[in-house]
Amino acid sequence: MEPWLHAAAHDAALMSDFETVCSFGGRMSGSGQDDAAMEWAMGRARQAASTAQLLTVPYDGWRCELASLDLLGAAPQPLACRPLLRSASTPAGGLELEVVDAGAGSPDDFARLGAAARGRAVLVRHEYPFTGDHVHRRRKYDMAVEAGAAAFLIANNVPGQGVLSGSSGRPRGGAGIPAMYIDHEGGAALAAACAAGAARVRIVARGSEIDDARASVGIAEIAGGRDGVIVISAHMDGHDLGTSALDNGTGVAAALAAFRALSARVGPDTPSLRLCFFCAEEWALTGSARYLADLAPAERARIKLDINLDTVAGDAALTALISDFPALAPMVQAAAEASGVPVATWLPLMPNSDHANFARHGIPALRLLAGFGKPESRVNNILSAGDVPGIIEEAELRQAVAVTCAMADAALRMSDAQLESLASR
Structure with missing residues (x-):
């Protein structure tokens, strides 16, 4: 490993930055914690940047006001629940619904249910989100809406972990249904009741729109002498069950360390280096x-590569999700060799973080991720109350910094023609 890469991996402020960003709390957008953490992070980034700015963009803000779920019977059984972000509301008195079990909630499961989903609450299971064949929560929710379901219940697949937090993806004014996470044990009780032919629930959900909601975006840049921009991105916001340490305190801290380390590598013969922090x-x-x-x-076209850092510790194995840009694979492997950090690649686009939006604009983009295909890893604490700093190992975070620096440095040293070739598909 080159001396500068070794120095980057041993950045003295890395762990204190990680602990600080987690100290703001879960940083859910709209909580104020997200904005406070963004202000702090931009203060850190400005120390290395030529320019920096704090922007805001509109998003469909929403807050939960009331939620409950009861399994009905001779003695109603309250079930632990948490509405998905932007869940539709029930009538004031709630809804009493039969429940149908859609298993994992795959397309085949919904095809099997057919018309049986209509007018009922559909029960599906959460899956470890970082495998090649998982079906994302929002896709399951969309299939339930398309099937005519009256409510959507998604059970945690991990016993004893409690409920999870996540978004329904329902836009403001969009069609939708009440949607809740339940814990593994509640899912088992509902599944047993379904198997016995006696599954009926009362669901109450009330949420309110937040008018004129704005989400912070932090941009810091080190100016190079050539046209073009290499982006390192990470999202600042999270969920409020834990402190969003995995998702994404790890990415924020690693991005800051890489930005510091690369500042001396940007010059008159390189493109500019931009750090992007996103909320929402x-x-x-x-x-x-x-x-x-x-x-x-024209400004968007100047962006030649996005290296998105999201959940970059929690397991020793790193994977770059390269978003249908096959030309990124050799770059990743060269960076892995330069840094001494093994990194696998996954070619198909996985729209599970901000890299996907860059890719949709034709910008070569990857997500660096720990624990791909490893549901037994500590990454399995994502979205849960267990997403706290104590599950992160320093060595894992330091190797993420090293390989990030190696990838970004390789891009900074590419010719214009080489950078353009990364976009080939």
Whole structure:
């Protein structure tokens, strides 16, 4: 490993930055914690940046006001629940519904249910989100809406972990149904009742729209002498069950360390290096989508690569999700060799973080991720109350910094023609 890469991996402020960002809390967009953490992070970034600015973009803000779920019977059984962000509300008195079990909630499961989903509450299971064949929560929710379900219940697949937090993806004014996470044990009780032919629930959900909600976007840049921009991105916001340490305190801290380390590598013969921090990522990737959409086409075209850091510790194994850009694979492997950090690649686009919005604009983009295909890893604490700093190992975070620096440095040293070739598909 080159001396500068070794120094980057041993950045003295890395762990204190990680602990500080987690100290703001879960940083859910709209809580104020997200904005406070963004202000702090931009203060850190300004120490290395030529320019920095704090922007805001609109997003569909929402808050939960009331939620309950009861399994009905001779003695109603309250079930632990948490509404998905932007869940539709029930009537004031709630809804009493039969429940149908859709298993994992795959397309085949919904095809099997057919008309049986209509007018009922559909029960599905959460899956570890980082495998090649998982079906995302929002896709399951959309299939339930399309099937005519009256409510959507998604049970945690991990016993003893409690409820999870996540977004329905329902836009403001969009069609939708009440949607709740329940814990593994509640899911088992509902599944047993379904198997016995006696599953009926009362669901109460009330949420309110937040008018004129704005999400923070932080931009810091080190100016190079050539036209073009290499982006390192990470999302600042999270969920409020834990402190969003995995998702995404790890990415924020690693991005800051890489930005510091690379500042000396940017010069008259390189493109510029831009650090982008987004909020409202957990709200269907809205923050980065609005930021990119608002850029002038010529400015957007200057972005040659996005290296998105999201959940980059929690397991020793790293994977780059390269978003249908096969030319990124050799770059990743060269960076892995330079840094001494093994990194696998996954080619198909996985729209599970901000890299997906860059890719949709034709910008080569990857997500660096720990624990791909490893549901037994500590990454399985994502979205839960267990997403706290104590599950993060320092060595894992330091290797993420090293390989991030190696990838970004390789891009900074590419010719214009080489950078353009990364976009080939």
